[in-house]
């Protein structure tokens with residue numbers, strides 16, 4: 001069995017235990033395979049395991065891989081669902097709207113407006129998530145939780161984006177209590193916003209290799225996993 005396949009099976013086993021502990025069905029959680037920095041042949045192995053949610057963080061790298069991966073999947077009667085998980089610059093929005101099914105990383109009103117304008121131009125409703133900097137680390141992008149409600153209110157007029165949920169990146173720490181409180185807070189924010197009725201937010205994109213079980217326990221619906229599948233980059 002290939003290393004990638006073994007790793008994916010191990011991830012799925014961890015995921016099953018985590019959803020079991022949380023009393024959630026496995027179908028509640030989608031595994032996004034993070035392929036940034038990874039070559040095509042290893043990504044083909046992940047596709048061979050039946051995984052179709054692919055997460056990339058750079059437009060240029062996506063452009064290089066896009067056709068090859070789509071064709072590989074199409075030959076197996078599958079379709080890749082493309083996730084943009086990295087910071088997106090406004091001047092790359094045109095490509096992002098072309099490539100991605102879901103953009104996880106909307107971190108400014110200006111970016112939301114640019115995505116909306118491009119989606120309108122090409123006749124698409126672009127699904128997006130709003131990135132929240134729950135931990136407040138200066139190195140991270142994302143809206144501060146304090147301004148989130150107001151910013152979302154502004155975005156209400158953008159008819160060509162569909163805001164499906166929230167995304168966060170927890171601090172890189174071995175202390176899973178810190179990660180848990182970050183994920184818990186994101187879930188509370190999602191629930192508050194939904195209760196206020198502007199948006200029916202369903203998606204929570206949270207959890208990576210070292211903290212995805214905790215994220216699942218706190219309600220994650222998308223987990224973004226790279227290292228546990230492909231090894232250290």
Ligand SMILES: *Cc1c(COP(=O)(O)O)cnc(C)c1O
Pocket residue numbers: 034036057085086169208209210224225226227228
């Ligand atoms: C790289 C990356 C991941 C994957 O992290 P791993 O620790 O390799 O699983 C998840 N989310 C984002 C936003 C990333 O940039």
